[in-house]
Amino acid sequence: MSRLFNRKNIRIEEKKLEIEGGVNLAKILLEMKNITKTFPGVKALDNVNLQVEEGEIHALVGENGAGKSTLMNVLSGVYSYGTYEGDIIYDSEVCNFNAIKDSEQKGIVIIHQELALIPYMTIAENMFLGNERGSKCKINWTETGVLARKYLDIVGLKDSTQTLIKDIGVGKQQLVEIAKALSKNARLLILDEPTSSLNESDSKALLDLLLKLKKEQNLTSIIISHKLNEVSYVADKITVIRDGSTIETLTKGVDDFSEARIINGMVGRELSDRFPKREPKIGDIMMEVKDWNVYHPLYSDRKVVNNVSMNVRKGEVVGISGLMGAGRTELAMSIFGRSYGENITGTLKINGKEVKLRNVQEAIKHKLAYVTEDRKGNGLILTNPIKINTTLANLDAVSKNSVIDKDKEYEVAVDYKQKLKTKCPSVEQNVGNLSGGNQQKVLLAKWMFADPDILILDEPTRGIDVGAKYEIYCIINQLVDAGKSVIMISSELPEVLGMCDRVYVMNEGRMVGELDGKEATQEKIMTYILQSSGNKEVK
Structure with a gap:
């Protein structure tokens, strides 16, 4: 038993030496160097570095507000060149993306947590929206249908291309988004919380699809997820981000991939x-x-x-x-x-x-209070400050003769910010600028204030x-x-x-x-x- 254990340790050390010594010949598809991004009052990213090899599934993990989505928005061109510091090197070329279309032309496609599909359009129409087949004057619907069927078959979705998006479940909608990405000749697919709205069986099917695309299409993926068991299952490497900085990158087969180990990197302590x-x-x-x-x-x-x-x-x-x-x-x-x-x-x-x-x-x-599952769509007004959202369900408590007492409103919001440990520079900040976890705390504060x-x-x-x-x-x-x-x-x-x-x-x-x-x-x-x-x- 001890000899087998020693051999295993030797193999692990050899693998580490290969990686550290540059023997690993896998191509670096993406390198993000010293990325720094600042919002008013907040440094969201502080000299972040990320390296992704071609054909691997790379997970980004960290607490809400750590900067994961911000980093991917920089990569995909949501935050344009000039609004951040640092370099994006993709396929050995320094890239300055000014819009999502720029990154998509290079084969970088992002699928956001809130799916960008139009319910009353068909699957085929959604797949090629903004990327229409045909001429400027006329869409070639035959080509659209044939290509849609081709990519739907790759992701394993059997529904008709003419089915309306509203008539399929969230799991299938995720597959449509991936098929849509493949139709744009994606080489690097970014998925932000792809399984957050899925049940366990649909989540497993989606992760297995990513593994299949990696094997058969050599597709490189970056996945952001808080479901650590899924991260351990699907990822080849895990990069941990904490408070806007990269902490470490773990490699499967070399480093400890357990949930306890990942949590320790994310929060800086054990969560027993x-x-x-x-x-x-x-x-x-x-x-x-x-x-x-x-x-x-x-x-x-x-x-x-x-x-x-x-x-x-x-x-x-x-x-x-x-x-x-x-x-x-x-x-x-x-x-x-x-x-x-x-x-x-x-x-x-x-x-x-x-x-x-x-x-x-x-x-x-x-x-009676109901805290909705859709905090962005139905729970909060994203363009309004934290203080306004906090008191929305109980305005009588902060008003007199239908006139809101702004000082009292502010005091209530600060009180709940402290009680719930909401991370924000001020309760004057718009809720839309908060991370998902802090938005959830504001939503809870709103209903807790209703008593x-x-x-x-x-x-x-x-x-x-x-x-x-x-x-x-x-x-x-x-x-x-x-x-x-x-x-x-x-x-x-x-x-x-x-x-x-x-x-x-x-x-x-x-x-x-x-x-x-x-x-x-x-x-x-x-x-x-x-x-x-x-x-x-x-x-």
Whole structure:
């Protein structure tokens, strides 16, 4: 055993020497040297260096606000040459990109976290939007369809090229984005949080596609992700960025690729327990839903929530687990002042009394809050400062005779900035300039200031790093310790298991299982989901 161990160590040391001594003959496709980018009051990047070999999958990891997306925006031309310092050397040539089109002409294509697809256009139309086939006067639709089919086949999407984007799921939309990138002759594909909106099976399929494209097309990829298990699975190298600076680059087969090791590099310390401990103090039922039914707002014959019953108690965190499309968000929004759905029926009780919440304002008055999964689209006004966003859900508390007290508004925003440890130069800063994790904290502050008794959190940690996740978990624990009730919708099973006192399992619009937090496992949750498919309820 010891001899085998020694041989393994020798092989690792030899590999290190090869890399350090320049024996590794792999071509350097991209080198970013001493990249520095400053925004008003913030140095987002400070002499960052990155080297990517041709044909590798290179992961960028770091806490929210570390500078990962900023670095990729510099590379892709979103931030034009002259707005940053340093050099981009691509394919042995110094490049000065002034727009995205400039980088795309070199084969560098970026897919942002918020997909740039138009819902009411077809797959083929979206794939070649801005890159149309044909002449200036006339689009060649035959060529468009043939080429779209070619690239869709490469990524394994069988849907018709004439299918509207709105009629396919998020997982398939990601495949359309990759096919679109390949149609631009991409040599370097940048993916910013590509699996943040996907369930586990869709995420695995997407990562396997990247590995396939690497092997068959020699496609080089840079992936930004906070899902460290996925990073370890797919990446050849991992570069860690912290506070706008490069910390280290880890190589698979040479360095420790464990989640604990990556976290240590990201946050500068070990994060031994990913979920903070809490002693549950669970009281009476705070909110109860019985026989709840909701129909789709456009397709009136499609029932999206089917006869659901559930409850949450004072001081309790209740999880709702399920696959994408199970109806979890639709359920939450329909409860929250009927902000989703048509023909809603059923009984809703708060503190034992039946209530009729006809709109969002009535829901807020009854001490019910809903923290949306779409913080940028529905949760925050990105062009407004932090202070305005913080008080939006409870303007009465900072106004008199319908006139907002600006000083009080400012004080409230500063108070929540300190409570939630939001990283920002000032509460006067626009929310759109914050990282995803800090935007999420502002969204939480907005609803915490409304002082709800029941808080529905829809994917509260989507797209944010492990450090920011831990801080949000601590906030959740503080809320229930104070006697609030929390309903957490999450696609991350470890998060559900680590935080929740009880777990409901939802599938195809129905509640198909309920588990005590102590007995819940990933296997049990998936068993409920799989056995209930086809409308068979699990007992």
